Structures are given as C-alpha cells and as structure tokens.
C-alpha cells in the first residue's frame with residue numbers, strides 16, 4: 103500500500119490557497135444535516151469544535167476532565183509563534199517555514215509546515231479578537247520575544263501562561279457554541295473505542311467517568327484532538343491524565359501511527375526527588391540565558407556547590423560548544439546532562455541532576471535584575487525543592503515534554519481511516535523529529551481554527567445525510583469489547599497496583615528509549631515490556647466496581663494501552679538506523695558526538711499499521727521530498 | 740534537607756452523591772518532606788489498594804497550579820495553609836511531624852460531591868456559557884495590531900484572566916458565593932475594547948446564570964480573594980457590580 107499524503111500540486115506558496123478553492127463545499131443549509139464528533143478540548147479540539155459549530159455543523163465534544171477548560175494545553179508556558187513580522191526584523195512565512203523544517207531535522211512534510219506558517223498570522227488575529235490578553239508594549243501594540251531555534255522575534259506571549267490564555271480563548275468560543283446548542287458538550291467522558299463501518303469512521307464508544315455507563319455516539323466524521331503520549335514514560339511534564347488511549351484504540355481500528363519514537367526531552371526541569379515523584383515540572387528555557395550549567399570535575403563529589411572551587415567545576419556546555427554555550431538546542435543540552443550523570447558527576451541526593459548557576463549573573467546584573475526576569479520561576483523552584491536559587495545553584499535535569507509522533511494524517515489531517523481526523527499533538531504532522539519552542543500552540547490552533555474546518559467539508563460533502571444508528575452491530579460489538587476489557591481488569595485482582603506497572607514501564611522506556619538509544623538496549627527493552635505486559639494482565643489489582651466513578655479503572659485502561667504503545671516506540675526506534683532530532687541512536691553520531699542523519703535511507707515518515715494482537719506491526723513509508731529547502735547538518739560548535 | 744515525618748489523616752469519604760459520607764482516619768508514616776501534598780495522597784492510596792481498600796478519589800491533572808482541577812479543603816482552608824498556591828503546589832514540608840491533617844471536598848450547593856473529594860463544578864461552565872466570551876466567529880477578524888490596547892489595561896485584564904476556575908473562592912465563602920469567579924471574567928472582558936460591545940448583556944446573563952445555579956449572595960467578607968491561588972482581587976467584584984447596575988439602568992431606560 104502506498105501512503106498518499108494528498109499534497110496539492112503547484113508552488114509551495116499556492117498549495118493551500120488552491121486547495122481551499124478546489125475542495126468540495128457543503129452548502130450552508132446542509133451543514134446542519136451533518137454531525138461531527140470531537141474528542142479532546144485542548145487548543146486543537148476546542149478550536150475545531152467551536153469553528154465547526156459556527157459553520158453550522160452539529161458537534162458533539164468530549165473530554166475526560168471535569169471541564170473542557172482543563173485540557174493540558176493550559177499548562178503551556180512560553181508562547182506562540184506567528185510570522186507577523188511586527189518587529190520588522192525580516193520574518194516571513196517562508197522563514198517560519200524554514201526554521202520549522204530545519205528545527206525538525208528535515209523529517210516533516212514541506213506542504214504541511216508551509217501551511218502552518220501561513221495560517222499562523224490568522225491565529226493571532228483570532229485570539230486578540232476573542233480578548234486574549236497578550237503582552238503589549240507601551241504604545242499599545244503587541245509585544246514579541248525570541249525563542250530557541252530562531253533569529254527573529256516572532257513569539258507572542260501572555261506572561262508565562264500563554265497556553266492558559268489561548269485555551270481560555272478557545273474555551274470561550276466553545277462555550278458560546280454550547281450556549282447556542284450547536285455543540286453538545288460531554289465532560290468526564292472518556293473515549294474507549296472508535297467505531298468503523300464499511301471502512302469509515304462512524305462514531306465512538308465512551309465511558310461516563312461519573313456513572314461508569316458505556317454509551318455509543320454516532321456521527322459522520324470523528325476528530326481526535328487528544329494530545330500526546332509522553333506519559334508512556336510515567337514521569338513527564340504532561341498532566342497526570344494525559345494518555346494515548348483514544349489514539350491507540352483508533353490505531354487498532356486501522357489508523358496508522360507515525361514516527362512513534364520521536365520524543366522531545368526538555369533540558370530544564372526540576373529533578374526527581376524520590377520514588378514518590380508523580381510528575382515533573384518544567385522551568386522555562388529562558389533560564390539558560392543567564393544561568394550557567396556545570397557539574398563537578400571529580401566523580402562522586404559530595405561537597406556542597408559553594409565548597410567546590412571554580413577550577414574544580416566543569417562548565418561542560420561552554421567547554422564543548424564555545425559559540426552557543428549554555429544556549430545549545432534542547433536535545434543537545436539534554437543529552438549532555440545525561441552524559442555528565444552517566445559519568446558519575448551528577449549532583450544532589452539522587453545524582454541525577456546538574457547545576458544551573460545564577461551566581462555570576464547576580465554578581466553582574468544584581469539580584470533585583472535577575473529577580474525581575476525570573477522571580478516567579480525562582481519562587482516556583484523554591485516552592486517545590488525548598489532551596490533558594492538566589493543562594494545556591496538550581497538543580498535541573500531533562501524530562502519528557504512532547505511527542506512529535508502521532509497518528510499519521512494526510513494534508514487534510516485525515517488519518518488512514520476515512521472520516522477520522524487527528525489534530526494537534528495527537529497527529530505527527532508538522533514538527534518532524536524535533537519541535538521548536540512556541541510551535542505546539544501554533545499547530546494546535548492552526549489545525550483547529552483554520553485547517554480542519556475547510557478540509558472536513560470536502561469529505562462530508564460526499565457523505566449521505568443519514569447517520570448510522572447506534573444499534574448497528576458495529577457499535578454493539580465495540581461496546582461489548584469495551585465492557586469485556588473493563589470486567590477483565592476488575593477480575594484479575596492480582597498483587598500489583600496500576601501505578602507500579604506504569605512506573606516500571608516508564609523506567610524501561612526512559613533507560614532505553616529516552617534521550618539516547620542503541621540497538622542492544624532497545625531489543626532488551628522490547629523483551630522487558632512484553633513480559634511486563636503479560637504480568638499486567640495476570641497480576642494487576644484494580645478494585646471497586648465498573649458502574650461508578652472509579653479512578654483505578656481509568657488508569658488501568660490507559661496503562662494497558664501504554665504497555666502496547668511502548669513496544670511500538672521501540673520497534674520504530676530500532677527501524678530508524680540514524681539519529682535525527684529527538685531520536686538519538688548512539689551508533690549514529692558524528693565524530694563530535696552530534697546526531698548523524700542518513701537522508702539517503704531514512705528520509706521517510708514511518709507509518710505503522712496494526713496487524714492484530716501479538717502480531718508485528720507492518721511499516722509503511724511515506725517518502726519526504728524537499729524541494730524548497732536544502733538539507734544541512736546542524737552544528738552548534 | 741529531606742526529612743521523614745508521620746501524620747494522622749482525617750479524610751472525607753463518600754461513595755457517591757447519595758451517600759451521607761463521613762471522615763475516616765488513616766495514620767501515615769515516613770512521608771518525605773519533599774513530597775507534594777498530592778503525592779502524599781498517592782502514597783496513601785497505594786497502601787489502601789494493597790490492603791484491598793478502594794483509594795481516595797480526588798480531582799487533579801496538571802499538578803503545577805494551572806489547570807484548576809485539584810480541589811481540597813485542608814485543615815478548613817481551600818488549597819491548604821499557604822497563600823497563593825493550589826493544593827497540588829503544596830508540599831509536605833509545610834506540615835510538622837506528628838500533626839493531624841483533615842481533608843474535605845469543596846462544599847457548596849452548586850458543587851455537589853460526586854465521590855470522596857471530587858465535586859461537580861459544571862455550574863462554572865454554564866456561567867461562562869451564558870456570556871463569558873466575545874461573540875466573534877473564526878475568521879474575518881481585523882489584524883491584531885489594529886486594536887491597540889494600553890499596556891496598563893492589557894495587564895489589568897490579564898490579572899483578571901488568570902483565574903483558573905478551581906472554585907476555591909466558592910468553597911471559602913460562608914454563603915458559597917461565586918462572585919469572585921464571575922467578576923473576574925466580566926471584568927477582564929469589560930476592560931478590553933473587544934469585550935465592550937456586549938458588556939451589558941454579558942453581565943446580566945452571567946449573573947442570572949450564577950443565581951440559577953444556586954450560588955449564594957456576596958456579603959463582602961473577602962474570604963474568596965484570601966484563598967484564591969491566583970490572588971484575584973476584590974476590585975473585580977466592585978467592577979462587576981458597576982457593570983451590572985449600569986446594564987440594569989440602561990435596560991430600563993431603553
């Protein structure tokens with residue numbers, strides 16, 4: 103089977119414009135005859151649900167949280183990119199496109215990325231019109247800042263809470279449509295299966311997390327905007343509830359899963375403090391502008407940082423990368439922290455941390471200046487660790503932050519199952535092997551506000567108005583499967599909790615499929631995951647009943663899916679015999695220890711097809727063609 | 740430095756909305772001072788499950804103080820003893836060795852208990868649905884810089900917009916009033932030029948919905964703002980009252 107990305111013909115800059123003109127339209131009066139299901143209410147889901155409802159479609163939206171406003175987009179701190187060129191510093195759609203392609207280490211699809219850059223400007227207009235309070239200059243116009251991987255100032259922000267403000271904007275648009283009756287909102291409902299009839303996505307099965315009731319919902323198309331799968335590592339900066347279940351169950355119903363091994367590790371997180379750790383907290387990358395990263399030169403040095411004299415410290419980023427120093431890209435910074443700890447030079451009680459030291463910056467600029475820049479981050483650090491970063495260096499360590507892989511989609515954001523769409527972090531489409539800062543928010547809103555409302559019409563226009571009844575055997579069968587699985591989980595009554603399994607899985611993934619990988623470790627991990635999964639189905643302990651709120655059942659279902667996804671991530675990492683972006687295979691590095699791509703052989707999207715329980719998945723390759731950029735090797739020396 | 744401490748927990752357990760519910764006492768030892776409060780509850784839950792007892796149910800998601808999902812009344816105070824943080828940001832080093840800690844759900848008629856510490860806050864969503872937005876559709880809006888906004892106003896609007904919708908304000912109020920929550924949204928949009936067009940109907944509609952949900956009246960005690968993890972100011976309530984009365988007044992005249 104050949105994967106058809108359906109990229110429109112023509113010049114890069116004209117593709118989207120032409121495509122919008124060429125797609126079929128649904129007559130305004132007929133839109134209300136179609137129903138669309140949207141799962142997930144983060145930036146992508148809420149913006150899609152609101153925009154589709156405004157167009158006249160009937161929308162049913164679902165989220166597992168108690169309110170659509172709580173989706174994990176809310177936690178994004180930094181900002182959102184847009185090629186507005188308000189700063190007159192030479193930004194353009196093409197430059198944003200170029201930076202994104204390059205930042206993604208040449209593993210994304212040109213046409214999608216260009217469109218993303220193109221609609222980025224509309225996003226800012228839309229959000230401002232909604233009343234999103236972006237940062238402004240004294241003259242009343244919008245402020246920008248610069249962000250990693252770019253040489254222009256194109257990031258719009260709302261203090262350190264940009265995700266929150268953008269999500270509340272999308273949530274307000276969604277709320278308005280709920281009020282008009284065009285969106286039927288279902289919160290505290292979790293999608294547990296996709297229903298496919300005659301090869302088309304026709305609905306979903308959900309569990310009501312309050313009553314435990316399993317119900318079927320039918321529609322003409324289904325949109326998944328269910329986020330990323332970083333929690334396969336157990337510890338990540340993702341929210342506790344973030345999970346892969348909706349995407350994974352869709353995968354098992356025929357949606358290909360693309361590039362699962364591409365994981366982004368963020369270099370500046372607060373380190374793990376003990377086995378009780380439940381999640382990791384990100385600290386803005388901007389800290390690296392003034393903080394200096396170091397570890398002791400000596401292995402196993404247990405002295406307090408202030409007792410280690412200057413000449414016994416190793417400022418390893420400054421030493422290895424004299425021109426970028428502490429500002430090397432995320433993946434380089436993360437990997438080097440790992441190396442320092444692997445060498446036994448890690449700091450703190452767990453030895454899994456490096457110092458980020460502000461002493462020189464405070465001496466140079468004064469405490470007040472540093473406080474004005476980073477005060478809230480310093481407070482947050484102190485709140486969590488009990489240490490004062492004005493007096494002693496921060497301890498930081500990398501953490502899983504974002505997953506570039508996801509459901510494979512074509513140019514229309516449709517998965518390999520007709521009628522099933524995937525938006526935002528849930529799809530694989532725009533960030534290649536590495537995502538640039540401030541680009542996740544941009545992609546979520548681009549997909550939801552400005553892409554899918556057009557492309558879905560092209561599909562719906564070909565659909566009959568009749569919906570399939572939820573008494574159709576396909577719905578009944580799917581409901582039955584879902585119920586079976588839940589009763590199975592409840593009946594095992596073994597001796598290990600769901601969290602124990604999740605933690606074990608996370609460790610296997612982190613050690614073998616995290617910041618750096620090698621074939622041997624990956625193969626070992628595959629065996630370990632298999633046996634952990636077997637153990638899970640024999641030994642997990644899930645208490646309580648199905649017909650009530652039961653948080654153990656919720657978690658168990660999600661961890662069961664992570665246990666399957668983990669293995670696919672390993673397969674994908676093993677298949678990709680090169681290093682690129684967030685995928686660093688130790689066997690493939692330059693003499694200087696940098697990621698070494700193999701464009702000849704691996705310039706493809708790896709799209710995996712589910713083949714049945716305990717069967718190896720089969721790999722489909724979408725060749726990536728670059729007509730508008732020249733592939734180069736990154737260097738930060 | 741990390742220490743281990745022992746505690747006695749008194750936690751509200753309630754099987755479902757119809758159950759009467761009550762406190763159950765659990766001793767819990769060897770708790771690291773580096774743990775967050777919710778990680779301490781995780782530890783308790785792991786022990787409970789190992790003993791064959793169902794875990795304490797509670798709402799939480801981001802665990803970094805932004806999603807607004809966590810919601811515990813700790814020793815009588817929503818989000819616990821420290822100011823300007825959420826439950827998930829609280830750490831055990833704030834609790835002395837050997838103390839008893841009581842944990843209850845938000846209590847308000849408009850926030851019925853679902854199970855244990857989990858309450859239903861969809862009333863907040865319905866208030867926003869009644870008018871907490873600017874009525875613009877996707878597309879067809881002016882260029883973002885065509886709407887200049889003085890920095891001071893943008894900053895003030897931001898201070899209001901920072902509300903996380905957790906409901907601590909309601910839980911802290913003896914009348915279970917939602918005025919702080921509602922006023923933050925009305926105030927944010929009333930300050931900004933984009934929101935001015937609908938300011939009158941917005942204030943009226945949101946307040947009508949608030950009353951319908953069964954939230955109590957505001958008697959200006961300020962307990963709401965005192966517990967607010969985002970320190971939303973009482974000024975917004977004053978501004979909302981002005982918005983509301985102006986709306987009523989102009990409605991009568993026209």
Ligand code: FES
Nearest residue numbers: 800802807809827
């Ligand atoms: S869990 Fe998100 S604010 Fe506490």
